[in-house]
Amino acid sequence: MQDLTIIAATGTALPAPRQNRHYIAGAWVDSAGDTIDRLSPAHGVLVSRSADGTAADAEAAIAAARAAFDDGRWSRLSGRARAAVLLRVADLIEANVDDFALIETLETGKPISQARGEVAGAADLWRYAAALARTVQGDSHNALGEDMLAVVLKEPIGVVSIITPWNFPFWILGQKLPFALAAGCTCVVKPSEMTPSTTVMLCDLLAQAGLPAGVVNVVLGYGQTVGAVLTAHSQVDMVTFTGSTAVGKQITRTAGDTLKKVALELGGKNPQVIFPDADLASAADAVTFGTYFNAGQCCNAGSRIIVHEDIADDFVARVVALSRRVAFGDPLDPATQVGAIVTPEHAAKIDAAVQAAVAEGASVVLGGAALAVPGLGPQFYQPSVIRGVTPGMAIARDEVFGPVLTVLTFRTLDEAIALTNDATYGLSAGVWSENIHTCLAFARAAQAGTVWTNTWMDGFPEVTFGGMKQSGQGRELGRYGLEEFLEVKSLVMRVGRTRTPWVNGP
Template identity: 35%
Template sequence: MGANERPLHLLNYINGEWQGDNLETFDVINPATNELVGTMPNGTEKDVLAAIEGADAAFKEWKKLSAEERAAYLEKMYARLIERKEEIAQVLTEENGKPLKEARGEVLYAASFIKWYAEEGKRVYGRTIPSKGEGQRIQVIKQPVGVVAAITPWNFPAAMITRKLAPALAAGCTFIVKPPKETPLTAAKIMECAEEAGIPRGVVNMVLTPNEAFSETVQKSKVVRKLTFTGSTEVGKLLMKQSADTMKNISLELGGQAPLIVLDDADVETAVEGTIASKFRNAGQTCICANRIYVQSGIYDEFVGKLKEKVAELKVGNGLEEDVDIGPLINQKGYDKVVRHVEDAVAKGAEVLVGGKGHQTSEQDAPFFEPTLLINAKENMLCMTEETFGPVVPVQKVESDEEAVRLANDTPFGLAAYYFTENMSRGTKIGEALDYGIVGWNHGAPSAAQAPFGGTKQSGLGREGGAEGIEPFLETKYLSIGIK
């Protein structure tokens, strides 16, 4: 249990009250140890409706506050997250499995969105447009969309909430989140910070229900004006179809299949460090991690040799141990997919240079998988065409810039891509040619609160973060004013 003397028992947060003691509970398990971390209530459709009602009532007053007043609440919430960083990071590691050093970093990352949008909300501007005649004035103003429903994933259980919550609140919207059952305790801790910041009742809500019950209830509601989702492309498409009946404003941050290109003039040390930073964070369970590596033949052997050394140094274990680099996979399903990808690659001619094995001897064992380096990868391998979501890095040799870009773009997804070159002209052309929403040039960790995050093609709709991240929570209103 780490720092917890006993399992946590936390509740849903609905309309300013902690609720659910009368409901059946489900267990939250540490994937590294299979030990009980805590319990949460199984909410119902009635709880979702109560959250919607509370958020709708709160919206009527919250939207009237000035940007400065809303910012003051967000600043207080930011301060609480920073003050409780160690506690929240501990809970996050226990239920998610990622190393504690990464969990601490995520809490700070989550807090950065609150800090950023506390200020960005003050910069929501309208404009005045010249009219055609003396008797008319034209104004454009921005107003909050309304009640927002959010569905967030388990791989970043703190940051994926605040990246949605902060701009929503800053814009004047109220907010209902359904976190995943794998990592609900971190979400509840974030709700505690909101409550401690004095954010008025109903402005922020959290309810744990089955996925279908939550999505169907909010999709039918005429009160919920916006849905924001981070998860798989398959589910995103379903939510998009469901939203059509009420014409909801919808934002989708979906799956990725990120390529990483190393050109023959790259700084090899920089490229290796960038690959490690991108690929192995959260055991490769991130939507923007490098999933397939393309290396030009002139630098291939040197890059592979140095990458092999770095991958071999990574330590696997319980994330609560300070020197661990790779924690467990989130569950059996994730573990089985990684095993399938590695076995498929080997069967089709890939060579395992490092790792290649799981640590399970039975399904009762924790789902650890060794950091794995595969060479001689080919386009027909699952690991080169599907998102592995695990600590596996396959490397394919390419001959030209054109071949690398063609292979990189040969996917229905377009979330993130990476490339390494020291040539400005060459790099500029490749950056413009890659069909992705996020591109890292000589850099493997591009995420930041002040930058827009989102993809092209089937990787989603809209952007989160940066000045762009508040726009999906705003409506544009045009006022045509006749004067005498």
């Protein structure tokens, strides 16, 4: 182990395991199937035991959401009434940050300080969605002639299946669910089988806030059973999914049989481009953050840098020095910045990607191996920086989803743009330069849904998020995040008895 900053086990007493059940039509429901145990990635103890949903459980949840939508108990409420409920949910989330953050830390392995920030930040997403609930509007066309008037209405799309991932279970739910509810939709949510608890805990808050029964339903379990029903069922009008590109493609194929709408937020291989005139200290810090935030298990991870060859050695040295100071270790210590890898299998996959890069001729400047934290165990991975990477290498093109940074170099702006766009993904990109013309030229040419200039991963509820190419389709957050859950209907009206008969009278 190479002179790293490690935080050993704190010895904090852990709570008893949670027992998670489905939430269908406003009631807690045991599954006809088995249960799923979740062990803490960092501590190796049982965190939660959850119902393992069946197709019948998923169908019951869909039926509840369908009934709740069709009878208008939520979809026909005023925007003001829906907003009031969402605001109460936000208040309740803020009142329960510590409880939610603890279970999220134990299930995901992420640092407790990060989990607290994400849970508290999710409350702001609910508040912003509440504001949007009162702004749903269409268009009018009053220049069609004196005897015609047309209006374009925007209505809730219907029943929405929401399938969320394990890396940001509560935050990503907050990017989807409150916006669907603001639009007037009803929902069936399937969280990852590895991190279900905060989604289940939210159901109690929804009930306390006055959300009618059946408007939000939660079914636990695996994608092969529950997820398959939620994407294929004819009574589901839309699927929104965050996860891997491979699964997103499968969802698109399955949903195509019923031509339901699909919104996807998928993978990324996100570059940060550093020019010689950049503030190198700020850029190095942002690159370090972008690489190791959530242990690199983040679709927006800044997993590759494209640095000008004149400053490459100096810049990499800065990043390596900062990487040694990033605190890896017990997620329950507030000082910890990077926690555990989600599963042993995923840790092995990260390491395999690094070793394959070495076999292809890359060199490991830092890390490149598992990390054993005293008192906790081996389910951690060292901060890793890989040089000698060429554009054709797998590690330069494929999503590693771990604390691993790859380094490429460039000479000209055009070359930097070409390297940026030479990817199947197009989620986000960044550029570092004190020259605004350089930043604007890069931002306009980069094929990415978000381009950051002289920063990384700053986000706001008001600013839309989503990807190009194989990073997904559709958008979340901002006004566009609400629009995803609305259907457009044209209403054409004739004023008076002015229509010329088509059939001649007697």
